[in-house]
Structures are given as C-alpha cells and as structure tokens.
Amino acid sequence: MNTTETELKPGFRRSRMTTIKGLRTSSVVTFNPTTISPAKRLQVKVAGETAYDCLGESLFEVFKDLWLTLGDRKKMTEQGLISKNIRKLISGDDSGVKVGDVADEIMTAQGGEQVDGYKLDNLELEYETIENDTLASEVSRMYSTGRSLSYKHVTLMRTSKWDKDLTIVNENINIPRKSMSAIVLLFTNRVRTDSEEYIYPKIDKVNVTIEGVPNAVFSQGLPKNRFFEEAKRFFCPSCEKSMADEFMSISKLFSNGFALVIDLRSTQDDTTGGGKKIVNTQSGVLLEIKKRATTADVQCNIFVVSDALLNFANRDLSSIQY
Helix, strand or coil: CCHHHHHCCCCCCCCCCCCCCCEEEEEEEECCCCCECCCCCEEEEECCEEEEEECCHHHHHHHHHCCCCHHHHHCCHHHCCCCHHHHHHHHCCCCCCCCCCHHHHCCCCCCCCCCCCCCECCCEEEEEEEECHHHHHHHHHHHHHCEEEEEEEEEEEEEEEECCCCCEEEEEECCCEEEEEEEEEEEECCCCCCCCCECCCCEEEEEEEECCECCCCCCCCEEHHHHHHHHHHHHCCCCCHHHCCCCCCHHHHCCCECEEEEECCCCCCCCCCCCEEECCCCCCEEEEEEECCCCCCEEEEEEEEEEEEEEEECCEEEEEEC
C-alpha cells in the first residue's frame, strides 16, 4: 500500500504523542530605550559575554534573503523585504517612482547620508512560555549537568577596496576557528543605491591554500562555472535548478546578486562541527583570486561563518566556543 492509500484510510491520522501540557503565556518585554537610529551592527550578549558581534550584519543577511522564494519574500514585507522601486526610494535613487501617498512614509537618502528624524520605534522582545513542572525540572537538570547550544557565528573580518585595474588579488583569512563553515566575499559599490545589489567583479578563478596546503578543497582551483553551485551549496542546498525563477538564478548571480563562497564543510548537511579547523593563523586560508579589470573600484567584504557553541554548566554560562 503506497503512502497516498495509507493516508486515505478512514482511521488514519498523522500525530505525535506528548505528555507535556501546561499554561501557555505570550509575553512582551519593552526595550529601554525603545527607539534607535538605523544600525548595521548586531551584537548579542549572554550572561554579559559577547556571543555574536557582526558589524556587517545587514549586508550578509540581505544576501541570504535573495535565496528566498518569491512566496517567502512576500511574507516578509514587515521585515523590510520590499519591491525594487521602494528600495530605490529608500536608497535615494532618483529613478524610483513615487506613487500616491506611499512615498510619504519612505526615508530617501543616499548611502551614508544623515537623515534627520529617521528612527526605529517601539522595540520589543516577544516570547512564549509553557508552565510545566516536569519539563522545567528536566531542563534544569540538563543545564546543571552540562549542555551546549549550537548556532552560526558570522563576522565581518575585513573590508578592503579592490582597484579596478587589479587582475590578481590575494586575500588571507588568518583567524582561528574550531569549525570554519565558509568564507563569503560580498562585493558592493562604495556608495550603494540598492540595498540588494551585489557586484560581480569579473572573477575567473580562485585557488585556495589552507595552512600551507595548496589546492585545498578544489584540486584544480575553483573556476567561474562553479561559483553558482558553491553559493547554492551553502546558502540554499534545497534549491533546484528547475526553480530558477523562484530562487536565485545563475543570471542574477552574475548580474547583481554575486557572492564568492568558499564552502569549507565536509558535507552540505548543516551539522555543527563539520567545518574546517584552523589552528595555524600565520598562514590560515589564502585565496588567490584571478580576475579581469573592472570599470570601477569595488568594495570587498570578507565574512567568516563558523559553528559556535554556548556551553552551560551548573546552570550558568561556562564558555563560548567558535
């Protein structure tokens, strides 16, 4: 009997049994202050210790959003994923069309320009809890004996300017990591007129050397015709080529959605600890990038993505590892 026939049985029901039940409470905590100006940096502290700090957070997260389906993008309008025309207005691009009263709610400015009065209001933290003594006791026991919580740690390691005439660029990533998942290079104009535009700086091939070992990861180097596959492998392994209109496409990658991705994981399964251990920071990871000349200088933003752990013992944070 196939799956469809099984599910059509009158008595069939897909469910999972649980004994956990309790009073559900939705809570809202108002931040102090409740208003901030626009920020590009995200910093998260746990028990006073910095667990996450990325100065280029918006640049990296916006690129991730390019891999969403059109349906998922439409669901995230409140998070800032909006039409190209509205993005132009936000960026101060004069080609943006102002329609009706909508534009009155839009902040218009060129990148880096001070905008008086633009701010984020009513900052709040929302969360839900379940009151259950059995569950609380089990969680307390786990944090007393020792427990680790995994997450992805992203940091903007360096921002540099690539001269338009450069044909060979060497970039060295020399920070220690117990599990480095990937190195992601995002390229932008020095002044951005579209928050979702990423430049392709005419890169043809990349040779990777890890801790002095040449041809690491890619035995013949990473050629241009593999750039899309490597980016897809890391940012959207479930994307299918047949769904190019829904997801990021090859044509978009090489027009205004480019990222150079060096995936250092053993497999594309997003499991903690599957990245490359970097100990020798003197050599670290060397990228020899061969490219053609461009019409203008570009800004190169080098992000390092690593597996990270919050380690707890005796119900307190004992260490942060990445």
